[in-house]
Amino acid sequence: MRTLQTATRAVHGVSQHHCLRLKRLWSTRIQLMTASAGVSVKAAALGNGFCHMGDFARGYKMTFGEAPSETPARGRRL
Secondary structure, three states: OHHHHHHHHHHHOOOHHHHHHHHHHHHHHHHHHHOOOOOOHHHHHHHOOOOOHHHHHHHHHHHHOOOHHHHHHHHHHO
16 A cells, blocks of 8 residues: 555655546546536536535636536537
């Protein structure tokens, strides 16, 4: 366990928990940008392991600088 934590910090520069959270946030973002209009933000977040929508939205906005609800519109414009 400790070796994995040390390796994650050495390679990515962040804790294992933070690295996994970023991967889940990015996965949700990609899903929101590429999904059809039928996929809700809540469904995408739950599908990527986020249980508390408030924490998810706060982390998403801190990471990407926009609310999760703004991302699907951005994806359709690209």
